[in-house]
Structures are given as structure tokens and as C-alpha cells.
Amino acid sequence: MTGLDILYVEDDARLAEEVARLMADDGHRLSWTDRGEEGLKRAASAAFDVVILDRMLPDLSGIEIVRRLREAGVAAPVLMLSALGRAENRTEGLDAGVDDYMAKPFDPPELSARVRALHRRAAGLAHSAVILFGDLECHVKARTAHRGGRHIPLSPKEFTLFRYFMENAGEVVTREMLLRNVWNLSFDPQTNVIDVNVGRLRRKLEEGFDTPVLETIWGTGYRLVAG
The missing domain is CATH 1.10.10.10 (Winged helix-like DNA-binding domain superfamily/Winged helix DNA-binding domain)
Incomplete structure (x- = not known):
């Protein structure tokens, strides 16, 4: 698999740096923003292979972002990361149009694997x-x-x-x-x-x-x- 173009929307700068290093080590190109509105704008205007969304953002929730993306016809696979890991939280995310859901804290190798799996499925x-x-x-x-x-x-x-x-x-x-x-x-x-x-x-x-x-x-x- 060649490197992927990934959008990451996360307001925790320290975590964003860790994920950016992880994705770079895997050969991927990551675009990061800490604002939900900006993330929505980028995801709707550019073709990303995978979108990684934090659920709780200061201006616009990850749930709202993915709902708007799906309503706009954006089909990029979305992986949601959240400290809210209960079954009902996962269900809400999946019902909103999220393709995969991981609770924080997460295992870095598993995140890498899920990103690759999401891309394979989306690519057909x-x-x-x-x-x-x-x-x-x-x-x-x-x-x-x-x-x-x-x-x-x-x-x-x-x-x-x-x-x-x-x-x-x-x-x-x-x-x-x-x-x-x-x-x-x-x-x-x-x-x-x-x-x-x-x-x-x-x-x-x-x-x-x-x-x-x-x-x-x-x-x-x-x-x-x-x-």
C-alpha cells in the first residue's frame, strides 16, 4: 500500500503530534487541524483517503462533522477517536456515518492497522x-x-x-x-x-x-x- 493522505481533526496538540509521527512512520501524509469547522471544510474540499476525527472538539463535534460530510456526499472513510468509549457512544458514532470507532487511550499499532483496513475497504x-x-x-x-x-x-x-x-x-x-x-x-x-x-x-x-x-x-x- 502506498502512502495515504489523511486528515486528522484533534484539539489535543500533544496527541496530534504523536499520531502525526505514527502516520509518518507508516509512510502516510497527514493534514492536521484543531478546529472542527476547518476540518469539515478541508474534508469537503479535498480528497482524503482516511479522515480521523476526535469526537469532542471546542467548536463542532466530530459527530456533527461526519453527519454533515455524509449529507454532502463525502464518502471518505472516517475513524473516530474518543474518550467516550461506552457501547452507546460507539453506536451513536456508527449511526451518524462513522466507519470505525476507537476509544482513547488507544494502542498505536492498532490505530495504524485500522487506518490501513479502512482504506482497503473504501478502495474496494x-x-x-x-x-x-x-x-x-x-x-x-x-x-x-x-x-x-x-x-x-x-x-x-x-x-x-x-x-x-x-x-x-x-x-x-x-x-x-x-x-x-x-x-x-x-x-x-x-x-x-x-x-x-x-x-x-x-x-x-x-x-x-x-x-x-x-x-x-x-x-x-x-x-x-x-x-
Whole structure:
């Protein structure tokens, strides 16, 4: 992935500097403003690959910004950062048109991963007829999975899970991301549903092969790696 053009609207200058360094290290170009109105103006007048919005700004809230952007037909993917991380806060943001929502404080590598994932989805890469990664194939329309040319039979939920991992291949996928994007939940039901389904998917993808493809990142989530 080539460097992205990112707009960051954040009134905390110290945090903005940290995110700017993080994005620069990833090869991205970041435009920053600490004012909501200015952020809205820039987002509406320039083509950014990703917009990162603070929720609470002194002049215009991030929620209001994304609402106005969507009303104006601006489709740039929006990632909202906020100290308000309760389920109802996330739901409000997503309903307003936010594509992803992270609570502060956040893990820098996860922020980088989410920015890349947002761009891939917005660019349509995740909606290709076939998604390829290593020796894995995800046939989106046929809803089939293959490894090394071998068909891997999956249940409907396992395929949805597999496709999400393929859309985010090589990146750490958190349990929160799985709950929201695979199970459509904005809260943690405190069950082992993720572990059970990931375990089943891992066994099906790795049975009969010498190399693993699904890693557990302890305390965080999982990562699909090339076999």
C-alpha cells in the first residue's frame, strides 16, 4: 500500500503530534487541524483517503462533522477517536456515518492497522470477486474458501469470519473488531463465542497443511499470516 493522505481533526496538540509521527512512520501524509469547522471544510474540499476525527472538539463535534460530510456526499472513510468509549457512544458514532470507532487511550499499532483496513475497504479491495493472501483464496460471490487449491468447507458464520480475516490479512484483528463486524454487536456478551468459532476456522484452514495461518495475539486478538 502506498502512502495515504489523511486528515486528522484533534484539539489535543500533544496527541496530534504523536499520531502525526505514527502516520509518518507508516509512510502516510497527514493534514492536521484543531478546529472542527476547518476540518469539515478541508474534508469537503479535498480528497482524503482516511479522515480521523476526535469526537469532542471546542467548536463542532466530530459527530456533527461526519453527519454533515455524509449529507454532502463525502464518502471518505472516517475513524473516530474518543474518550467516550461506552457501547452507546460507539453506536451513536456508527449511526451518524462513522466507519470505525476507537476509544482513547488507544494502542498505536492498532490505530495504524485500522487506518490501513479502512482504506482497503473504501478502495474496494475487500469487495473483489476473489481475495488472495498467501496460499489462501476467498471467493466472495461463491462464498467459498480454498487453501493451496483445496476447497475448505465452511459454515456461513465461519465464511463470514474467514472473509473478514482475509480483508484484514496480515493485520491484528481485535476481539472488539470481530464482535462489531462479524457478529454485529456493539458490546461484549462475555461468552467464548469468538474463541470457539476462531478455533473451528483455524482447524479447518490448517488441517493437512504444514504451516499455521491464524495466529493468536494474546490479550488482543488474532492475525492471519501467509502459509
